[in-house]
Structures are given as structure tokens and as C-alpha cells.
Amino acid sequence: MNDMVCFEDVSQRFGTLTALNDLSLELKAGQLSALIGPNGAGKTTAIDLMLGLNTPSQGTVRVMGVDPRLARTRQGIGAMLQEVNVPAGLSVRELLTLYAALYPRPMTLDRALTLSGLAEQAKQRVSSLSGGQKRRLSFALAVVGQPKLLLLDEPTVAMDVQGRAAFWQGIAELRSEGCTVLLTTHLLEEVDRAADRLIVLNKGRIVADGTPGSVRERVGVSRVRFVSQLSAVQLRALPGADSVEMGRDGLATFSTRTPELLVRAALDAAPDLGSLEVTRASLEDAFLSLTAESVINEVTVSA
Known part of the structure; x- marks a missing residue:
């Protein structure tokens, strides 16, 4: 199976609001893809569908070839969201132990701690962690189940330079083992540096799809x-x-x-x-140009 995620003619409506409009999208296994767009573009809606949290109003969503709402599908997905509410009184290791028990084949706790750069904080209570350390903890919780698909929403916010470097080193290690990664972020320099593929979403439609370099060149x-x-x-x-x-x-x-x-x-x-x-043109220039267009047409930019 080469497609990790497949959206076929997907629309998602909430009353009179159309969050996704006839969206077709495939994410290839092993790729690091970035999904960007202005607020309200439909990014969160798309991620919720991948996580099986919603059912599309129209069309079909498949993750690893099956319905993402199935429990066995969810066991293969890891998600690092912007806000995670966890028991603050537990230690980092205790919390990871709790999460690992939810998966059939979790990674070792020591490896999850090393990947996230939290080995020295393993015995600390969650409540005592700094903002950047809590983001690293979110990363550890997302990967402890050894996901085949990893969804990252603004993953490096609040991390310092060393924390970001350790985070991307961990992502590189997971990718070398075949993990597929989808990144959503407003930090376009990270997209430019890390992503194999860039998908720009606006008003529920794809307005550009290609390598970061090819999307940049489209603006010219x-x-x-x-x-x-x-x-x-x-x-x-x-x-x-x-x-x-x-x-x-x-x-x-x-x-x-x-x-x-x-x-x-x-x-x-x-x-x-x-x-x-x-x-x-910078990636920011390209993004502003593509999302400022009044008439949105789907555009595929060759790699």
C-alpha cells in the first residue's frame, strides 16, 4: 500500500459553513508532508477526519486503506496536538507507561524518552515541566504507540533551539523506519527545511501542491x-x-x-x-500570494 491517507471528493459542512469543499488528497507512505493555510482554511477539519473524530458530509476518507474510525486504525495513528490535557500529578514515566498500555506493540519507554529529549525529566511530575518540555512530552505521547502515521500540529511552539533540534532529529529517526508524517504549522522556515511535499489549503480547497521549492517558484x-x-x-x-x-x-x-x-x-x-x-520569493511570499487570490482554483505544481 503506497497511500497512507486518501480523501476522495470529501466535503465537510457544519450548518451553512463549508469547511472542506470536494477535497481529493493522497498522502504517500513514508513522506513528510506539510499542510498549511490561513485560519479557517480547513486544516483542523481534515485532521479530525484522519483521526476518525468526524464523518465527512460527502466523500470517503481512508487511512491505511480502511475507515479511520475503526479502533485498529486509530492504534496506528499518533497525534501531537496543540493542547493536551493530561494528569499533572503523574511523573513523565508514569504517564508514558499509562499511554503505552493502550497500544498492542508500543515502543520502549526509554526510547520514547530519548526521542523526545526527556530522559532527564523521567521522574519529574508533569506539573513541574516547562512549556517547551510539555511540548516534548506531547511528542513522546504521540510516538510511544509506534504509529505508522504521525500528525503534528504546531509541534515546536514553545521549544527552544536545542529542543527543536532534538525534535527534528527524532522525526528523522522515525521516518527512517517508515513513519509517515503530516505537519501543520505557521513556521514556514521549518516547512521549507523539512517537508518533502507542501499542500496549501484555502477555503477548503487545495490551491498548491508540490515541493516547497516548486510552490515558491510558482509565485515567480x-x-x-x-x-x-x-x-x-x-x-x-x-x-x-x-x-x-x-x-x-x-x-x-x-x-x-x-x-x-x-x-x-x-x-x-x-x-x-x-x-x-x-x-x-520566500515561502512566506508564496503563501501570501496563493491565499490572497479571490478565485480559488486547484493547482498542482510538479516536483
């Missing part, structure tokens, strides 16, 4: 900055300048789809350009 916008003695009128007249912002000390920042043309024209007009900088 570059930023050009330089310092010159050219007037504002001359700068705005440069070919390829879609927009220009004037800063202090003569610094001009351009948005352009033809950076080579703009730079060549600028050098012809003022050979003494200073602090020249050309950068391609």
Missing part, C-alpha cells in the same frame, strides 16, 4: 535592493519594476518578475549601484 517574484542616486521617478520607470519602496539613504526595494532585466537597466542608468541584493 523576486526582490531587488540597491542604493543609488536615481530619483524616485527614474526608479519607478526601470523596466521590470512591478513596485518599488523607497527607504532611507537611497535604499530602494523592488518587487519584480524579471530581476535580470531590472538590474541590467539599473546598472546602465547608474553604474555605481551600492548594496545590490537579489533574493527569490
Whole structure:
């Protein structure tokens, strides 16, 4: 089986609100996919369907080839959600022991503690953990059942630099063993660095689907900055300048789809350009552009 998750023509309605609109989506086994979108795009609804917490109004959802509402399907899913309510009076090891007992083939507690970076806090009560340590605990609880599918919702919020590094090292180890990962986050730099595939959701529909690099290139916008003695009128007249912002000390920042043309024209007009900088569109630029479109059409961007 190559598809870990399959949505076929799925719609989800809550009264007059349509959270998902005829959504078709497959998540391949072993991939780390990122699902992003503005608030209200339908991300949480999609995850709830994968977890078997809701039934779609229309269409079919399959996880590991079967109905996600079945108990045996849920035993193969781990979820690290934003908020987890657990008994605060238990120690970290006691809580992991409790969770591990719910699964037929859990990983060892020592490994769950090592993966989450909580080995030194194993005897601490949950109530004494810091915010970042509680996020690591959520990760440990999500993986202790050795899931085939791992759902991560804003996983590194409140983690420090060391905690994030340890978290992603743990994810890499799980992926090497075949675990499929779906990430939802607003930290686009993590998406850019970690994801094999990026799915952008807006108004319940997919508006882009491909590698982070291919989604970035779809926007096709570059930023050009330089310092010159050219007037504002001359700068705005440069070919390829879609927009220009004037800063202090003569610094001009351009948005352009033809950076080579703009730079060549600028050098012809003022050979003494200073602090020249050309950068391609960031993933944030692409995200803002894709989700700001008033007419949403499904777009597949080849890897």
C-alpha cells in the first residue's frame, strides 16, 4: 500500500459553513508532508477526519486503506496536538507507561524518552515541566504507540533551539523506519527545511501542491535592493519594476518578475549601484500570494 491517507471528493459542512469543499488528497507512505493555510482554511477539519473524530458530509476518507474510525486504525495513528490535557500529578514515566498500555506493540519507554529529549525529566511530575518540555512530552505521547502515521500540529511552539533540534532529529529517526508524517504549522522556515511535499489549503480547497521549492517558484517574484542616486521617478520607470519602496539613504526595494532585466537597466542608468541584493520569493511570499487570490482554483505544481 503506497497511500497512507486518501480523501476522495470529501466535503465537510457544519450548518451553512463549508469547511472542506470536494477535497481529493493522497498522502504517500513514508513522506513528510506539510499542510498549511490561513485560519479557517480547513486544516483542523481534515485532521479530525484522519483521526476518525468526524464523518465527512460527502466523500470517503481512508487511512491505511480502511475507515479511520475503526479502533485498529486509530492504534496506528499518533497525534501531537496543540493542547493536551493530561494528569499533572503523574511523573513523565508514569504517564508514558499509562499511554503505552493502550497500544498492542508500543515502543520502549526509554526510547520514547530519548526521542523526545526527556530522559532527564523521567521522574519529574508533569506539573513541574516547562512549556517547551510539555511540548516534548506531547511528542513522546504521540510516538510511544509506534504509529505508522504521525500528525503534528504546531509541534515546536514553545521549544527552544536545542529542543527543536532534538525534535527534528527524532522525526528523522522515525521516518527512517517508515513513519509517515503530516505537519501543520505557521513556521514556514521549518516547512521549507523539512517537508518533502507542501499542500496549501484555502477555503477548503487545495490551491498548491508540490515541493516547497516548486510552490515558491510558482509565485515567480523576486526582490531587488540597491542604493543609488536615481530619483524616485527614474526608479519607478526601470523596466521590470512591478513596485518599488523607497527607504532611507537611497535604499530602494523592488518587487519584480524579471530581476535580470531590472538590474541590467539599473546598472546602465547608474553604474555605481551600492548594496545590490537579489533574493527569490520566500515561502512566506508564496503563501501570501496563493491565499490572497479571490478565485480559488486547484493547482498542482510538479516536483
